[in-house]
Amino acid sequence: MNERSDVIVIGGGIAGISAAAEIARDARVTVLEAEPVTGYHATGRSAAIYIRNYGNAVLRAINAASEPTLAAPGALCDHSLLSPRGELLIASESEMPKLQAYAADAVGLERLSAVEAAQLVPILRPERIAAAIYEPGAQSIDVDAMLQGYTRLLKARQGKVITKSPVTAITSGGGHWKIAAGGASYSAPVVVNAAGAWADAIAAIAGTAQIGLQPMRRSAAILNLPPEHDVMSWPLFGNVSDTWYAKPEGGKLMVSPADEDAVEPHDAWPDDMVLAEGLDRYEQAVTVPVTRVERSWAGLRSFVPDRTPVVGMAPDAPGFFWLAGQGGYGVQTAPALSQLAAALILQRGPTLDPDIVAAIAPDRLF
Structure with missing residues (x-):
């Protein structure tokens, strides 16, 4: 038939x-x-x-065109698909050109000092931050x-x-x-x-x-933090070179090495070494050591040239x-x-x- x-x-x-x-x-x-x-x-x-x-x-133009539907989905959902989160990108002295390039054509960004960045995410090491940019309009998607x-x-x-x-x-x-x-x-x-x-x-x-x-693997892990840290009030944060980022997730922290390893299409799983190296880069930027990975996973992001x-x-x-x-x-x-x-x-x-x-x-x- x-x-x-x-x-x-x-x-x-x-x-x-x-x-x-x-x-x-x-x-x-x-x-x-x-x-x-x-x-x-x-x-x-x-x-x-x-x-x-x-x-x-x-992509930035397409992102902007999508936002009205995400904010007011109409027939899709009886509430907004977005909720406040924010995005904080930090830069060392050597990364300042990348921070300036990212901000050049961006809209709605705020320039922050190292102290101001650490006020948003208290576990960041201010001494490792030359400058930061904050996008308050970044939001979580349901x-x-x-x-x-x-x-x-x-x-x-x-x-x-x-x-x-x-x-x-x-x-x-x-x-x-x-x-x-x-x-x-x-x-x-x-x-x-x-x-x-x-x-x-x-x-x-x-x-x-x-x-x-070209499919590319991206890994992530869930970490617990000490109970005195209210991670749900934090923005997504990472370095402007995109070698790691972290996002509050259910009272815990999802950390990704921001890996882009070329692979064949498959049901992806994380490479332990890639994940460990990414967690080490994250750990160097914060004051709380990584003691245990609760769980980890990977997905595929696919790009043309x-x-x-x-x-x-x-x-x-x-x-x-x-x-x-x-x-x-x-x-x-x-x-x-x-x-x-x-x-x-x-x-x-x-x-x-x-x-x-x-x-x-x-x-x-x-």
Whole structure:
């Protein structure tokens, strides 16, 4: 039996689910997810933070376009998906050029002294800080509520999510794409490749040109701190060179070595040595030693060479739509990119600036 849709979305992470929900407003949509649940890989292992100034100029514009939906999600959720957090970046003397470069085109930043930085995060060593910048508008994202909200919206619009359905074959002909997944067959005029770290593998199965996607592992660990520290009042904090960062998490501290080790797509796990080295870099910046790691994990962030998302129809394969390469920005860019994907697929006028749409189009990579 062949199940027909107007659009098939491959990938049930936040990118695929949000795009499917937006497209389902005016089309029949089926999402195929290889895992038993949606959001299993990068989405479920996200740092869950909205940082307006995170990424290059194109990403910063997309971040800004996503913020209204995150702040007032409407049909997605009955409360804001954002909550106050803030982001503090510290710099040593040798890192001052990087701090200045980060702040050059940023908005809403405050310059802080070492003493002021240590007032925000009392365990920091002021003597190791030459200067700091603080983004008070950075906010935590309720990723689970966001994913579930888009899933409910998709189903309310008669869209389908089919889990345990890894794609094994993709062919095209007669204006349709035919997909074999999980022992069943599906077809649609448009297929959206939102397969995260596996997006180039999906392109290879479909016989379309790949985009040079590189999955990179990022690790994290949960640490306990002495009870006198009220970590939940602290911002996310790290060094401006991005060699470690820490974020309050459930009364404890999540610390990441900010690693970016190139790997093949897989169910990621942390490298003990990489994690230990990152925790050592963190430990040098604070007054509280690392005594025990409560638990650790890893996820994959996938980039193309220019580290900018890839969104749009493949130039070599009509009806094959790329929604990939979100790197570490996938959750906070999902509202804007899902709306753009729907606009392009349904042939409506995108609300994003045309220069931004052109900057993330797949054509640039071919």
